[in-house]
Amino acid sequence: MTLLRTVLLRLITTLITLLGVAVIVFVVIRVVPGNPIAMMLPPGATEADILRLETQYGFDKSIPQQFVIWLGGVMQGDFGMSISTRQPVSTLVLSRLPATLELSIVALLIAVIAGGTMALLGTRFRDTKTEGLVDVTAGMALSIPDFLWGLVLILLFGVLWPIFHISGRISPSLDIDFTTNFYLFEAILRLRFDVIADLIGHMFMPAVALAIPLAAIIAQLLKQSLKETMNLDYVTLARTKGYGEGKVITSEALPNAILPTLTLVGVQFTFLIGGTVIIERLFSYEGLGNMAIDAVINRDLPLIQGIVILFALLFTLINLAVDMLYVVLNPRLRHA
Amino acid sequence: MSYLQIKNLDVRLKGGGPILRRVSLDVTAGQVHGLVGESGAGKSMIGKAVLGTLPRALEITGGAIMLDGTDIGTLPPAERRKRIGATAALIPQDPLTALNPSKRIGPQITRRLVDILGWRRADAQARALELLDEVHIPDPTRVMRSYPHELSGGMRQRILIASAFAAEPKLIIADEPTTALDVTVQKQILRLIAEMQKRHGTALLFVTHDLGVVSKVCDSLSVLYAGKVVEDARMQRFFMSPIHAYSRALLAATPTYTDPKGSLMPVPDTVIDAVELEIAQHDVRAQA
Numbered sequence A: 001m002t003l004l005r006t007v008l009l010r011l012i013t014t015l016i017t018l019l020g021v022a023v024i025v026f027v028v029i030r031v032v033p034g035n036p037i038a039m040m041l042p043p044g045a046t047e048a049d050i051l052r053l054e055t056q057y058g059f060d061k062s063i064p065q066q067f068v069i070w071l072g073g074v075m076q077g078d079f080g081m082s083i084s085t086r087q088p089v090s091t092l093v094l095s096r097l098p099a100t101l102e103l104s105i106v107a108l109l110i111a112v113i114a115g116g117t118m119a120l121l122g123t124r125f126r127d128t129k130t131e132g133l134v135d136v137t138a139g140m141a142l143s144i145p146d147f148l149w150g151l152v153l154i155l156l157f158g159v160l161w162p163i164f165h166i167s168g169r170i171s172p173s174l175d176i177d178f179t180t181n182f183y184l185f186e187a188i189l190r191l192r193f194d195v196i197a198d199l200i201g202h203m204f205m206p207a208v209a210l211a212i213p214l215a216a217i218i219a220q221l222l223k224q225s226l227k228e229t230m231n232l233d234y235v236t237l238a239r240t241k242g243y244g245e246g247k248v249i250t251s252e253a254l255p256n257a258i259l260p261t262l263t264l265v266g267v268q269f270t271f272l273i274g275g276t277v278i279i280e281r282l283f284s285y286e287g288l289g290n291m292a293i294d295a296v297i298n299r300d301l302p303l304i305q306g307i308v309i310l311f312a313l314l315f316t317l318i319n320l321a322v323d324m325l326y327v328v329l330n331p332r333l334r335h336a
Numbered sequence B: 001m002s003y004l005q006i007k008n009l010d011v012r013l014k015g016g017g018p019i020l021r022r023v024s025l026d027v028t029a030g031q032v033h034g035l036v037g038e039s040g041a042g043k044s045m046i047g048k049a050v051l052g053t054l055p056r057a058l059e060i061t062g063g064a065i066m067l068d069g070t071d072i073g074t075l076p077p078a079e080r081r082k083r084i085g086a087t088a089a090l091i092p093q094d095p096l097t098a099l100n101p102s103k104r105i106g107p108q109i110t111r112r113l114v115d116i117l118g119w120r121r122a123d124a125q126a127r128a129l130e131l132l133d134e135v136h137i138p139d140p141t142r143v144m145r146s147y148p149h150e151l152s153g154g155m156r157q158r159i160l161i162a163s164a165f166a167a168e169p170k171l172i173i174a175d176e177p178t179t180a181l182d183v184t185v186q187k188q189i190l191r192l193i194a195e196m197q198k199r200h201g202t203a204l205l206f207v208t209h210d211l212g213v214v215s216k217v218c219d220s221l222s223v224l225y226a227g228k229v230v231e232d233a234r235m236q237r238f239f240m241s242p243i244h245a246y247s248r249a250l251l252a253a254t255p256t257y258t259d260p261k262g263s264l265m266p267v268p269d270t271v272i273d274a275v276e277l278e279i280a281q282h283d284v285r286a287q288a
């Protein structure tokens, strides 16, 4: 009963949020200067040509009118036509989403594994040089934003020791007949190890660049809460039972210390996805973010609108997932 | 048979002053030894030194701790941990914080039997149920599946007592096991600890502020002041004729169990001064 109410309430707030985002984006991209129609036509186009196309895309109407028309379409799953590519926005956006999701999830995995390991090591060897090293590494990682890490990685592993691909998502020779756009997922299911290796080779640098700041945040926060947990009575009691320090950390402290980190990782994961916009551009990775920049350059209003709404939806879903995971992991909330 | 023998134990703050000064005490099988002294005297640190859980800022600088005849200081760390885990157990002060909030009760009792002592899972399970029954917990099967937050403080302390006895340790250290509970529950828990200790023939080191409690459950006691044992006596002798001035003052400051309304006297400053002087002299001797 209460759970149902919570979920319903959550759905309603989500819808209101999305509507708010839609209104803001809709208005902002229409009041900034730059005529999308003029940009898509060759330089010699006449006033009449422009006017004709403006009518076709509905730009001759007032902004509120345009919004109502757009919203009506959205209700039926129609996000309009992209001006620059003349394809349905929904098709375009959904074809790119898998690439961005795969990149973000791989980056998240790298961040969790690297940050988690650092936090565990820092806790196990707290008050020693090892903890100092963890702190310094995390501090350095955080003092540089993700896209600059991308440049550093390109210089290191693209130029100095060219071991990874610096652009694209897959080598053309290995572009097997994918049925979905989840290339990595599909390659894993089909056990095509050559394709997996190639995809990872492309994804590695952008994913690491995205992961570095998040890994540092996880390392700092998780280490902090692990160290606090290590002083609690039940951890001390476990020590008297004969467990070694490593075991005490992983099996007594970690399950409790991880909760505050989890909430933060949820929020930070949405920032990470936001980071894909620039990182995908930097590595010419064919994802949603890269398409967003093209859309802005081309003033492709319907496409921008669609991408932003999709990002907003993605962020709300992630937050919802984190909240649910929090309840699952915390027995004190499970029956509430 | 001495289950715990501490000989001239010195504990210091790393790069700082002494916390325990040549502490010696002896707890034999089936006996309850009280450890009293005011706050900050070092009672808990004695227990922690024995159990290997001293705060990182402290270190043992001298003396020996013999657990069931073995000098644990001579064992390599991993083996020492296991030996302590198999020979000794702790009944903690605050049952609300001493159980892991994210784990069910069952595993919190049985895991160490399986992990450290190599029991079969089913045996550990059966043992836990038996113990929960022994500490008078109704419906042990349900409690085994519960999380700590679903149980009252008294219940949780019973569980911790059961858990302490699970591996049949030779020695149990109870560090103010009732101070965090409300008064009505305190008595029951005290009785339960005494009852369990007798039935299992365990040696019990009982840390408390409360001489009234000591007089009820202990066979002997040590009085600790500023990290030093100022008196070590059988119960009867202590209450009949305490030797040390601080002990006498402590007794005078405690309502007797025969006369709970008896007049209370704070420990006089003159006595404190005398003890301080004695300890200062001790330190001078130790440095010489």
Ligand SMILES: Nc1ncnc2c1ncn2[C@@H]1O[C@H](COP(=O)(O)OP(=O)(O)OP(=O)(O)O)[C@@H](O)[C@H]1O
Pocket: B013, B019, B037, B038, B039, B040, B041, B042, B043, B044, B045, B046, B055, B056, B057, B058, B209
């Ligand atoms: N983590 C620590 N770091 C440094 N000194 C400590 C630490 N823990 C305790 N001490 C010092 O050790 C001394 C003894 O403390 P201990 O906890 O053993 O006292 P206690 O007799 O158990 O007191 P209480 O009755 O309040 O529990 C105190 O003077 C305290 O300041």
Ligand SMILES: [Mg+2]
Pocket: B043, B044, B045, B175
């Ligand atoms: Mg204490």
